[in-house]
Amino acid sequence: MGDKSARGRGGGGGGSSVLLPLVLLGCCAIVPAGQARSINGLETPRGCNWRHEDDRSQQTLVCRLRSISGAASLVGNISTQQAENVFSLGFECSEGLFLDSQLEEGPGATVGPASYLGALPRLERLRLEHCKVRNLPGGAFASAPGLRKLTLRSHSADWSSAALDLHRDALRGLPELRELDLAENNVWSLPGEFLCPSPSLASLNLTRNRLQDVASLGLADWASACAQNLEVLDLSSNELSALPDNGLAGLRALTALRVQDNAIAAVGDHALAGLHNLRSLNLSSNRLVALPPELFAKSRELRELVLSNNSLAVLAPGLLDGLGN
Template structure:
């Protein structure tokens, strides 16, 4: 069998191999030693070669040993741990005339010469990712004629190469290119990037980036660009998506998008943009997504002229402290507006006027202390609202205008009372988050109209009392969090919830617990960090309940008995209690048991058969018991045996 890492005159081709029914029409030859065929169908079959390097001081590489026939997709993967310089000689792939896709990954190339790809005139897809930044001194330098052969190239990925400059004319031959990815490089500006052609250069027919009339997607994220020349995108008339995220841009030239009328998505996240030219986006009739998150924009640049026709507007992590009335009046198609992590203090009656199609609104992590009673009057389609981490002292009356709301996050505010508020009107609500407020009492009726409610988070409040029956009409509830409150009892609260699966009431002031307080189908229960001294089972229902995960750690338990542990249990934590006694056969007839944590108790003696188990099937592992460092006076332990 031939090896790639040899300088050979000819290749010995072994008899063909048929790759199953899906590849019945494709007869493949035996791959060279460093290579293997990968893929599951005729359309995605690829020859993958795992090499140390390409033409380095370690070895010489000859790709002519790869048979040209049927080699349509080739992937070359160098050893990412070897820091040896690779190189491509003239005509390295000239024998692979049928190649359509070529990927070179982790090969530390420092340049690509004019003739490196000679013979690949039908290549459609080229990916070169050297990861040169792993070797800080290594850059990838390109020649102006490196891609001269590529008349059919549609997709070009030059990301992760530590490229600093683009030579003039490099992309001129790529007249049908639709995707260009140059992210994760060190390109500093677009003035010498040659996207556009000046009138002088156009008249003299100098080929520059304006030749890319079919380019649809351009990715320049994660570079070091701090400057973009005016009309830098000139000639890119088919562009639909541009990503300039994670650069160092402070502004955008006013005519940057003057010729990209078809653009639909613009990503400018995580720059330092602090100014927007008037009307810079106003002529982009097809623009759907504008991401300006994590910049330095203030309220001055949020106005009617800035945004029109958008479906998604991302403005989080800026310096916006107010929004003028009717700012969004022309955004009737907007479905997502994100204003998180700004400095807003007040939402006026006309702030969101015109957002008739809005479905997701994020106002979290601001300083909002007031939301006008009719602020959401025109947002009747709203389904997801985030107003958490603000300074609201009451539930906004404006919620009365969003009857279709499914998710409401109003956590981390200063709310003390939730009865007789607009919350009672949210009949479609699926998830409600009220964590970290100042709520102390929950009265019956507050949640009665929320027939669709499935997830309720009331953790980290000051709840000391919940009236029995407060949740009885929320029969679809699946998860409730009441941890870190001041509850002393849960009797009569959860029995009528047939679909409840998760209940967290840890870190409260409970002194008593009985299994009759929880619904039979509950699977996950946390009552840790309370003051409970006994796991009561008055009605002896250990065989009827469904608990699989139970945390009763950090309480005041002194004894564990068989009927104090459900038969369905899988994971049990009783650590950091005051347990001195485990009754014989406590864990008997617990067939699903996998682990028990008894660490941090006061065990000095184990009764005979205290840890005795029912016979464990041969295919299952024995449960793990964590008891910690204890000194046992009497040790007679029957763990169990295999069937």
């Protein structure tokens, strides 16, 4: 009886003093100190951590660097076992340092730029943030052919000389790419056939760049357009002054067009020609004083139209006829 009462008391007794150290030992001895920065029981490389992004259950391995030139050695420190668990990778360069980041290999190299990504066979999402990349060369990410989303944002709005130069074959080797985010890079235009290597592309984000002419995007001709499956195009916060006739006629699958926060003062009668599946159009915060009466004549699928913060005193009679939905 005395034995039982001693074990039942929480404050003293031999039973309690022996059990507590055993519990702590069992908890801590099997968890290495580095596991606080791990997933699936794998320790992360130095300077990296796992993070949830875009409300996805899948986590992203996020690594902070001075410039993207340090990415190769960092990825080289990832073991084969760790690499099998990297589906999403983010590089965040130092925000306060205006260091040029180069993706090209050194002289005489036989492998493509960013070839170190080949060590991550399951990589589907790649994000480069604040890395001051001035040139995106041909086949820049060809060593990661499974990429489905690519984000490259240098955040160079306050560094106007750091315009991103896009090689026409920059997307070579990315046939599975569905989302491309090139916002905030001081991009002035897209080279001809730039989007051709990625026929599955469904979303293109070019917001906060230096685009001045829709024609510079090369998306006018359906026969030669390389983005025939593009569904979402974001051109907001650029320097566009007009939406010309047939400027985006090659985008037959487009459902959402965002051109707010530009300087658009003129819209052609056939600016939406070819966009038969368009469901959402945002023209807010521009310099519009009028819209052509036939602008929406063939936009039967349009469900959302945003025209706020313009100078539209009166809409032409019949402009919205047929948009009953």
